[in-house]
Every structure is written in structure tokens, then in C-alpha cells.
Amino acid sequence: MKHIASVVDRVETKGQEFIDLADEIWSLAEMRYAEFRSSELHASAIERAGFKVTRGVAGMPTAFVAEAGAGGPVIGFLGEYDALAGLSQQSGALTCVPNPDAATGNGHGCGHHLLGAASHLAAVVARDYFAANNIKATVRFYGCPAEEAAAGKTFMARAGLFDDLDVALCWHPSVASSVFMNATLANVQASFRFHGKSAHAALAPHLGRSALDAAELMNIGVNYLREHMPDLARVHFAYINSGGASTNVIPVLAEVLYTVRSPHSGDALDLFERVKQIAEGAAMMTGTRLDIIFDKACSNVLHNDTLDRVLDANMRAIGAFDVDARETEFAKQLQNTISADDLANCSRHFAAALRDPKPIITEILPYHPDVARPVTGSTDVGDVSWAAPTTQCLTACYAWGTGFHSWQMVAQGKQSLAHKGMLLAAKTLAATAIDLAGKPDVLHEAKQELHRKRGSRGYQCPIPPDVMPPPRRDASGKA
Template identity: 40%
Template structure:
């Protein structure tokens, strides 16, 4: 028996892997973006029913969020899943050239089809283990929509979904197998809408007050601010409404969407206020009016040393995923579409030296490797401010594959993806079991959490009263 199968909890994962890889493939084939994940949610609901979980629908008032729970009494461990796709990344599976299934359609460019399926696979294995052993405890699968800019977990936190949870476990597809470095940026996404006065741009320009001018001046001000903000901060913007296509009309309305990121929540709030003042200044200069609306927001990740060490022990016990010759051949064809910079960056992000000739992960990244280059944001960060949280990285694609790319979508139904997903499920299940078996591990995680949070009040970056940006119904 190989070391990949010498544990009862791993057997429980293996016994179910065909069901869950098939579910992942079905979700891959019907990609749905923020808060439209009805087919994916239905797939998860059906599997929760098959497994016998107690099910809660429309969690936190989010129609495509779902939760399943099993077990009684004892500590509560939640395993988080996701299943939203990205717009504009449609791609056929299994080929190493850009070829959309449907031009302009969505695609699973972050591997969330795998993320949700792998997380539920781990939860199902633990469910059976709890039932067989009689160990007190509850396992909870939380199916989360809209991670890609929708911040669904932040709304869940605001609604108290995690108040009775002792530990949160999650994972994310990646090029390497590792404990996720707990580094991310806090963020807010805010829509700024300017209102002016329309007029004939030639006959009576003096009567007009251009909302588009205000947007442009706001962007100039934000760009000048870049020199005077923390080096870890990031600001991005997109013009949402330019006021129309007629240049002979002074545009009476225009809007711009800003994504503001900072190293931590306490740095984010003042940065957001500075951007708001720039918007107000632009409105003052153009004699227009501005209003802003928070769309979403994420906290930065709070690490947890005991949980990370516990998960690392499971990685080292299990070893890396085992890929076959066909997996390596496909990975090489994908890598032929990448640059050396892409490949090098994949190693750098995990703090390990590059092995430029390695197509697929064959090692476990050391826990001390750290990371921090190429930092993004995640709504798991908000959860980590209220519950001790740990995440795995599962090796599910060729090393060097950029996130949010057609190359990643192309690998989403491959043997690489399936093997990496099952491997990650084993890590999560073994970590959860170690916590249930030894409550001292939970106590140690809580102590570390309280130490890190001491003197750092949590303010949800999604204010009270802000509702999710649900897509408008067609028709």
C-alpha cells in the first residue's frame, strides 16, 4: 500500500473521488459568475442530499449559497467551498491553444469548480468518520458564491454565519502543494457616480457641467496619490459609464469603479477615505455631484501558526500528488504557451527556488517558505478575522500557469486537476480529523488567534446596509 492510501480517512476520500471529480467537471462545463451560480449550487445541493447532510438553503440571504452539516455536539469545523467562474474566459478543455467554447462567455479560470467539489469531498469523508467513531463534533460544508469580487463570505460574516464555528479550513487550486501563505490584501470595491448638466458641446458649452470630466479628474488625482500611499497598497479602476457616445453632448452622468487594496484593514480605511476626498474634489472642480456605493470588500488574511503546522504535518505525511506520464505530457504542452517569467513567478510566489524544467509539482513546499509576491485579495480573509482559519494549496495545474487565464481553464477537467483536487481533499480531511481527535489543537489555534487579534478591532469592510450586487434579471 502506498503512503497515499495508508490512512482510513484517505480511503474515505478515495472511495468517493469519482463522484466528486464528475461533479467538478459538470460545474466546469456550466460556468456561472458572481451570484448567478444556480446550476453549481444545485449540483452541490444534490450531493449534500446524497451524502445525508442537514441542509440550509440561501445562507445569509444569498440565493446561491448553501450549507450542509453532520455530526452532533462538540466543536464545529467548517470547510469552505466556492464555485463561481470568471467572465470572458471561455475555453475548450484539454487543448493547449486559446479556443473559446463560446466567444466572450465565462470560464473557470480560478479553478473554483475544483474548489467546491474538493472541499465537500473532504467534509463528506469527515462526516462518515464522525459517525463511525462517535467522536463528538460537527462538520459543516459552506458553499460560497461570488468570491471573484462579490465578497459573499463577508456578507456571511456580517450575518453571523460563523459565530458558532471553532475552526475554518479551506483550499485553493495552485501550481504547488503547500500550506497557503496567510498573506493577502484587504480591499474595497466602490462605485463612484457623477451627475452633471447636459448641454450642446458647441452651441452652449458654458451651460454644461461634465460628469465625464469629473471622472477623468478623479482618476488623475488617484494616480498622483500613488506616490504618497504605502508601497503595499494597490488601486485599480475601470470606467463603467462614459456618459454616452456623442462627443457633441456634455455628458451629464458618468461612473467609475475603484478597487482599493491595502496590506491590512487598518490601512484600508484611511486609503478609502482619501479616494473619497479625491472624488469630492473632482466634483467640486467640475461643479458636478458625486455619490459612492460600496459594492464589496475583503479583510486581509490572519494567519494561525498552530493550524498551519498541523496542516503541514498532513502534507508531509501524505507527500505530493502522484501524476502520470500523460499528465506530464499535457502539462508540457501548456508550458509551451508560457513565458519563463510565468514559470519563475510560480515558484517565487511560494518562496521556493525555481526548477524551470519541472512541469508538475513533485514536492511539498516548506512551511517556512512564506510567500507574498503577487498578492491578491480573498473573502476568506474576512472569515479569518472572526474564526481561526487555515488553507491548503492543491497542485492542480502546470507550474507557471497564470491565474485567471485560458490555460488554467483548459486544464480544469484534466487528470492533473482531478488528482490535485483529491490530494487537497485528503489534506483537509486529515487536518479536520486531527482537530476533532485532539481538542488541544483547537485550543492552541484559538489562543494564537486571540494573540494576533489583540488590539486589532475587526471592522467588516462591507458596511451595514450594503447589499450584494445581485445581477439584474434579464427582460
């Protein structure tokens, strides 16, 4: 662990530059596939740092790959920078109030401004270390757009961009620090558009065929399906078009967006097929026509225990950061805005480690993958983890109990705790990369573990080959 002191020192030295980058991306708050300025801020900065940048990879203008070094193990750092719709929030406010300076109504409710900046910093620090110590290694930083309600990395995985990696490293801002050891769900998202026949609803109802009826029957059918789904499967829907506001016109068009989730990619695709059959049945019942518009999909995360143990050792060697009285007081006040149910829900996910959590959890939680509860959300890091051995950490960037995709998370995104958590992540990822570069046997074992876990079928991208990014839907949800 000789490298730890050097990594810590280098991240601290360069830290402010990357805190500024994260803050700027927080303010831009650009949504999926529209992260033009955020992506370019990353791409041009890493280009100035001496990386060779390829922009617009996998058919996405806001995706890029930056590479430095040659030969040796190929080490990838994953970065994100997309915000969420409707979460504009004033920094540091203790009530839900939109950011007065925001150009958009979006907000960084999942901390991806921190995620991208720390991974970027880790890539630069690792590259500098390899260069200074004459260690052969290839370092890549992946600019991954559209994680939220999209699947930038799945398109990148389908394009084979992660296939030659010896290791992929990522992290996510959280309310505590540890290896990211929870299972996540695979998902599939598609829109079901019904075409009916319009008619006057009173004068000629027998001539009309209601697209809205079809959408409603589809939803009823799916609600009956729920009893017969795998454990932990989830199905959500939202009306994109409910057929108009007139009661006296039979709706000619209705559209429902569905997200289907299940613990394993294959199960999610099977469940999606059943949802499709229900939609076809609804179209048949109503004499309407159905178009299915595939939006996106992502795989469940394949954890790599071999790599996770190395990451855990490095994170512990770096150690927890301190918080001051002001940060603790702010966290306490923020917790007052979070309901008891939400706090209890947060505790359930970390129950093994925390009986009576403080406002800010600074300790590094133990690595206990066997007792970690599944996170019943999804991440497109899942597809990277099927293509290459992948390890991730979480760090405490937010007060205990803060919900993901909440205004409270946006409000804390530029506070000092978020910055401290971001730097801990950068240190952990850079240190893990450097440690692994000197351990070819561990990298080999990690690859063997991946081959074992993904089985003989290997990685099958859940997005069909004819579905192209970016999706048709714009920020307002219109097709």
C-alpha cells in the same frame, strides 16, 4: 496519524463522484451570484448524504450552510463554485479558443469548481469518519458564492455564520502543493457615479457640466495618490460608463469602478477614504454631483500558525501524488504558451523552494511562512480567518507557470492533473479535521492565536451594515 489510511481510502473510493461534480460545474461556468445550478448541485448532493441544508443564507440565494453531527468541536469546510467572465475556453486546448459547448462566455479561471468539490468531499469523509468511530463533532460545509470580484464570504461573516467555528478549512488550486502561507491583501470596491448637466458642446458649453471631466479628474487625482500609499497597496479602476460616444453632447453621466487594496483591512479602508475625498474634490471642481455605490470588501487573511503546522503534518503524511508521461507532456506543451516573464513571475512566488522547476511540481513544498512572499491579490477567506481560526492548503492542479485567471487555467480545469490535485486537497482537509478533532488543546491554542492576532478590536466587517448582497451590478458590469 492512524486516520490517514482510512481518509485516503475513503476519498479514493468516493473520488469519481466528486470529479464528475467538479466537471459539471466547470461546464456550467456560472458567475458571481448567478451560480444557481452549481450551488444547487452541491446543496442537493450533501442533503442526500444526510446533512441538514439551510439555503439562501446571509441574504444570498446561492449561499447555503450544510451541517451534520452534533456536539464536539465545530469544523467548517469552505466551498466555492463561481466562474469568471470572458474566460470561456475549450478543455484541453493548447490555444486560446472559446468552449463551443458553453452556454455563457464565462470560464473557471481560478479553479473554484475544484475548490468546492474537494471541500464538499472532505466534509462528507470527515463526517463519515466521526460517525464510524463514535467521535463527537459537528461538521459544516459552507456553500460560498461570488468569491470573484465580489465577497460572498464577507457577507456571510457579517451575518455571523462563522463565529462559532473551532476551525475553518479551505484550499485553493495552484501550481504546487503546500500550506497556503502567503499574506493576501484586504480590498474595498466601490463605484463612483458622477451626475453632470447636459448641453450642446458647441452651442452652449457654458451651460453644461461634464460628468466625464469629473471622472477624469478623479482618476488623475488618484494617480497622484499612488506615490503616497502604503507598500504593496494597489488601486485599479475601470470605466463603467464613459458618458457616451458623442463629442457634441456634454456627458451627463459617467461612472468609474475602483478597487483599493492594502495589506491590512484598516489601511485599505483608510486608503478608500482618501480615494473618496479625491472623488468629492473632482465633483466640486466640475460642478457635478457624486454618488458612491459601495460594492464589496474583504479582509486580509490572518494565518494561524498553530493550525497550519497540523495541516502541514497531515499533508506530508498523505504524501505527493505521481504524474504520468502523458500529463507531463501536456504540461510541457502548455508551458510553451506561457511567456518567459510569466514563468519567472511564478518562480518568484515560490523562489525559496524551486530553482529549476519541472513542468509539474509534485513535491510538497516546505512550510516556511517567514519567507513566503505576499500574494498581492485578495480572497474573502480573509473575513472567515478573522471570525474563526482558519487554515488552508494549495495543491498542484495546473502546470508550473500557469497564471490565475488565464485561459490556460481554464483549459486544464477538467484534466487528470486537476483531479489529482483536487483529491489531494480533499484528503488533506479531511485528515486535518479528524486530527484536530482529537486535539482540543491545539484547537484552544489556535483560538488564542487568533485572539492575539486580531487584537482588541476583534473582527470589524469592512462592508457597511447598510450594503446588501447581491450587488446591483450584473454580469455585464451594468449598474
